[in-house]
């Protein structure tokens with residue numbers, strides 16, 4: 340390389356590094372960390388969320404008030420965006436989200452409108468009358484790319500698949516509706532060097548980590564419960580299969596008068612943060628919307644799924 344070219348390459352490298360945007364020289368730049376600053380938590384007493392016996396003073400250390408944490412998943416049979424390549428992962432349920440319920444099962448939503456990234460807010464008006472304005476900026480997938488997390492983005496496109504809307508819209512919805520109400524993702528928890536959207540990427544990592552704890556497809560399959568267009572299952576068959584692995588009964592959701600299995604919610608209390616803490620699974624506080632018998636766990640249309648493992 341001529342000295343002039345070397346200089347040009349160096350300048351380009353420095354400019355790109357400072358902008359922190361794309362990474363033209365793979366391996367030469369390090370990926371920025373997204374974890375919060377939690378050194379103040381070390382001197383706090385130790386407990387599972389919703390089980391504290393005294394008031395939680397530092398809400399960056401434990402999700403509060405949303406200490407009943409739900410990792411939610413879907414069983415969809417199609418996406419509606421197959422033509423755009425939005426397909427479901429074979430032999431796997433998909434991610435819905437990670438929700439902060441209050442310990443009594445009630446919940447808050449859209450708690451910080453300065454972090455509103457949902458193009459189609461639902462609800463568009465909160466119970467107290469607050470209007471949630473639709474987001475029109477770049478998709479949250481661009482935030483993930485800006486942090487150099489192509490690995491996370493790939494996993495999310497494989498396993499966090501939306502039905503009827505682009506995946507990034509769904510991820511923005513989940514962040515703004517739920518993570519803004521989860522205290523351990525508050526901007527203040529990231530300290531004085533907070534980088535814009537660090538909390539968003541940190542939340543997506545936390546969702547993926549929580550999801551890994553609950554491999555629904557495999558847990559059901561170990562009990563002989565697999566998708567079938569000819570068999571039906573009972574609710575207690577589904578519940579017992581999961582309880583055998585997690586120790587607790589999750590919420591199962593069904594559509595079509597309780598006959599078609601479509602979702603599962605795993606409830607837990609968390610020791611420490613949602614990001615890095617330990618999840619203790621507890622029984623659902625919500626009654627199943629499935630019937631007691633005759634539940635169909637449908638096979639997917641083959642053209643709606645793909646192998647991603």
Ligand SMILES: *[C@@H]1O[C@H](CO)[C@@H](O)[C@H](O)[C@H]1NC(C)=O
Pocket residue numbers: 391392393394395396403404
């Ligand atoms: C646990 O902490 C929360 C948040 O500070 C507080 O509202 C609640 O009263 C505490 N629970 C008990 C039993 O002290």
Ligand SMILES: *[C@@H]1O[C@H](CO)[C@@H](O)[C@H](O)[C@H]1NC(C)=O
Pocket residue numbers: 595596
């Ligand atoms: C649900 O059940 C009710 C009462 O049996 C029936 O009237 C209704 O048509 C059913 N709905 C669907 C979507 O199957």
Ligand SMILES: *[C@@H]1O[C@H](CO)[C@@H](O)[C@H](O)[C@H]1NC(C)=O
Pocket residue numbers: 416568637638639640641
């Ligand atoms: C199973 O049934 C559902 C609902 O009727 C249908 O959409 C799906 O394509 C069927 N799957 C297979 C593999 O036949």
